[in-house]
Every structure is written in C-alpha cells, then in structure tokens.
Amino acid sequence: MPLRCSLAGGSFAHSVRWFVRRSRSTDAPAGRDTNNDPQTTKSAFMKCRLLALLLAPVVGAAVLLVAAGCDTYQPAGVDKQYVVEAYLRAADTLPPVRLSRTAPVEATYEFNKQAVSNAEVQVRRVDVDDAPPVGYVERADSAGVYRPAELPSRPEGAGVAQPLARYRLTVRPPAGDGIATEEVTAETVVPDTFGIVETSGDTLTWRQDELRATLTQSQYPGRRARFIVATTALAPSRENLTPLAARILDRAEGEEVSINELAVTESPVINGGNYELSPRGTLTIDIPWLVANFYGPNEIAIRALGDNYYDFVRSQNVQQGGSTFSPGAIPNVIERVEGGTGLFGSYAGATYRLRVTRGDSGGL
Incomplete structure (x- = not known):
C-alpha cells in the first residue's frame, strides 16, 4: 500500500531503521560470503550506508506535508515487530538465522541491543513430502544468532540448500517478550546454480575496457535470472581510489564514510531477460564500472537472486530515490515475512578475480 501523509508513523520507519542497521554489521570480514550471508558482510555499503543521506529530503518533505495539514492524521506509535534475516545459497549449507526486534522510531537500531534469545527456529524444505525440519540452536557467543543444530545423523542433503527447492523458515519467539506474535514465517525458492564461462579479462582498465562476464543459465520458476554484482577491493587505500569513488568520499566528509566501507559495492539489478542466449545456452552480461571503487585486485561476486531477495532490493x-514517485507516495519495501519483518532470501553465486588498472589519462 503506498505511503501517503501517514509516512511519519508507519512501516516506513521500520524499513529505515532496518536498512541503516544492515550497513553496520561487523559479523564477518568485509566482502566475504561468510555464513552464506552477503548482506551482513557490508556488501551493500552504497545502498545502506548512504540511505540516511538519500532519505533525508524525502522524510523532510513528508513532515512538511503533514505539518501543512494534508489531513488531520496524528502520527501513531510504531508497534514492535520481530526481524528475521537469513540468506540461503544454492548448494551450500543452511545459513545462520538472525532474530531481533525493531527499534523505536526515535532510537538507532543496533542488532546486539535488539537481539532476541531463547526462540525456537527451524528451516524445512516444503516442496517434497516428508522432508525433516532442520532445527537451530542459538550461538553461545552471539545472542540472537541461530545456527543449524549438529546432529549425529541426518538424511543426506537435509542440511544443504538444494537448487530450485522451496524452504520455509519458522520462528517461535519466547513467551512474555512483549510482542504479540506467536510465530514468524517466510518461504523462499532457491535459484539454480550457474557458472562463469569466461570474462572480458583478468586485468582491465577502469572505464576504458568493457567489463563483461559470460555465464551458464541459472534457472528460476517463471522467469529469467536476475543478478546483482558485488565487488570487494582486496587492497583498498586512498591512493587506489578511482576518481568517482574519491569524489564520493570527499562529498561524504563528516558522514563517517570510511575506506573499508567503500571497498565493498553492489550493482543495481541486472535482468538476464535483457540479454540474448548464445547457441550454447550461455548469456553475456554487461557489468557497470560503478561496482569498482578501487584500482588493484578486486573480487567480483555475481549472484542470481531468488524472488524475496530481488523484490527486497x-x-x-525505490525507497532510496531510484524512482519517479513523489515523496508522499513511496511504496513500502517488499519483505514477504508473515508475523514480522526482515528478509528470508536465497541466491546462487559465482566469483572471479579482476585487477583494475589506471588508463593513460589517470582513469578519468
């Protein structure tokens, strides 16, 4: 449902708090798909860290609309909700699940402060009969982070995210937590795996050479694959900044943007349906140079997205201004979680290394 003059007191506030948090996680080294979790490794820096800057005029305009008397709406308090977060990677072990609460509108969201312990968590494949659920246990060293329980015996493949399979997450929060929700559920269909057949080169000149990758197909029910490309600089330094990234850093002075945060960037969604398949069934996608913020060695991670992940991104x-919506009619984020909020997503991934060099004009 589009947001109108009630922008100040609805689920928009939840989305802002959660997105900002997603840029601040330090659970894993930057850029690595540790624990199958691309978002909590800061891979969405440009989307998440700059969200507050991009949304500031939107929020301000909405407040002015309310103050101007577009109706007699009185901002209501935002009810607390549970937040779930997990990312299944095709053909990899089932990932950890993070469980927390939303923060009050006036507070900064910090996972450690909002983490929820003592919940019952399980993931189950639901597109086949008699698939056993995989129970989760809370990590002793990380409140609110649940991992698959280690069992002496488990059916082969039960602990692995199978390509093209549908999985359901079920979370039963502890009683007496103050949130009137007995169960949080979400489902995701995992994309098929794919591979990188060839690239336009392992050493390329920034913005002068073509940046492309040829892939085998990643199948998905009802549509062609949709990709994002995340790039991790392996030798980030101010001296290695590309001109565009250097300007971003200079303009963001005072906003606590660091070199390490710029080291991980993410492309917009790349629709595989916009590219023709070759006679051998592969497709070659163009990768925007915007994903490379540093000269030198970089790791390129290409991810085919499941529907939940794609819809969320x-x-x-749109929330960050990538649309023509007026400030009072920005649609809510698509989350597909019942009984709470967050993201239970899935993807398939492949990576390669690329060295980015300066051109004769210094990369300009």
Whole structure:
C-alpha cells in the first residue's frame, strides 16, 4: 500500500531503521560470503550506508506535508515487530538465522541491543513430502544468532540448500517478550546454480575496457535470472581510489564514510531477460564500472537472486530515490515475512578475480 501523509508513523520507519542497521554489521570480514550471508558482510555499503543521506529530503518533505495539514492524521506509535534475516545459497549449507526486534522510531537500531534469545527456529524444505525440519540452536557467543543444530545423523542433503527447492523458515519467539506474535514465517525458492564461462579479462582498465562476464543459465520458476554484482577491493587505500569513488568520499566528509566501507559495492539489478542466449545456452552480461571503487585486485561476486531477495532490493532502490514517485507516495519495501519483518532470501553465486588498472589519462 503506498505511503501517503501517514509516512511519519508507519512501516516506513521500520524499513529505515532496518536498512541503516544492515550497513553496520561487523559479523564477518568485509566482502566475504561468510555464513552464506552477503548482506551482513557490508556488501551493500552504497545502498545502506548512504540511505540516511538519500532519505533525508524525502522524510523532510513528508513532515512538511503533514505539518501543512494534508489531513488531520496524528502520527501513531510504531508497534514492535520481530526481524528475521537469513540468506540461503544454492548448494551450500543452511545459513545462520538472525532474530531481533525493531527499534523505536526515535532510537538507532543496533542488532546486539535488539537481539532476541531463547526462540525456537527451524528451516524445512516444503516442496517434497516428508522432508525433516532442520532445527537451530542459538550461538553461545552471539545472542540472537541461530545456527543449524549438529546432529549425529541426518538424511543426506537435509542440511544443504538444494537448487530450485522451496524452504520455509519458522520462528517461535519466547513467551512474555512483549510482542504479540506467536510465530514468524517466510518461504523462499532457491535459484539454480550457474557458472562463469569466461570474462572480458583478468586485468582491465577502469572505464576504458568493457567489463563483461559470460555465464551458464541459472534457472528460476517463471522467469529469467536476475543478478546483482558485488565487488570487494582486496587492497583498498586512498591512493587506489578511482576518481568517482574519491569524489564520493570527499562529498561524504563528516558522514563517517570510511575506506573499508567503500571497498565493498553492489550493482543495481541486472535482468538476464535483457540479454540474448548464445547457441550454447550461455548469456553475456554487461557489468557497470560503478561496482569498482578501487584500482588493484578486486573480487567480483555475481549472484542470481531468488524472488524475496530481488523484490527486497528493487523496492529498497525505490525507497532510496531510484524512482519517479513523489515523496508522499513511496511504496513500502517488499519483505514477504508473515508475523514480522526482515528478509528470508536465497541466491546462487559465482566469483572471479579482476585487477583494475589506471588508463593513460589517470582513469578519468
């Protein structure tokens, strides 16, 4: 439902708090797909860290609309909700699940402060009969982070995210937590795996050479694959900044943007349906040079997105100003979680290394 003059007191506030948090996680080294979790490794820096800057005029305009008397709406308090977060990677072990609460509108969201312990968590494949659920246990060293329980015996493949399979997450929060929710559920269909057949080169000149990758197909029910490309600089330094990234850093002075945060960037969604398949069934995608913020060695991670992940990313882009919506009619983020909020997503991934060099004009 589009947001109108009630922008100040609805689920928009939840989305802002959660998106900002997603840029601040330090659970894993930057850029690595540790624990199958691309977002909590800061891979969405440009989307998440700059969200507050991009949303500031939107929020301000909405407040002015309310103050101007577009109706007699009185901002209501935002009810607390549970937040779930997990990312299944095709053909990899089932990932950790993070469980927390939303923060009050006036507070900064910090996972450690909002983490929820003592919940019952399980993930189960639901597109086949008699698939056993995989129970989760809370990590002793990380409140609110649940991992698959280690069992002496488990059916082969039960602990692995199978390509093209549908999985359901079920979370039963502890009683007496103050949130009137007995169960949080979400489902995701995992994309098929794919591979990188060839690239336009392992050493390329920034913005002068073509940046492309040829891939085998990643199948998905009802549509062609949709990709994002995340780049991790392996030798980030101010001296290695590309001109565009250097300007971003200079303009963001005072906003606590660091070199390490710029080291991990993410492309907009790349629709595989916009590219023709070759006679051998592969497709070659163009990768925007905007994903490379540093000269030198970089790791390129290409991810084919499941529907939940894709819907979340594309609606997040709208929240950040990537649309022609007026400030009072920005749609809510698409989350697909019942009984709470967050993201239970899935993807398939492949990576390669690229060295980015300066051109004759210094990369300009």
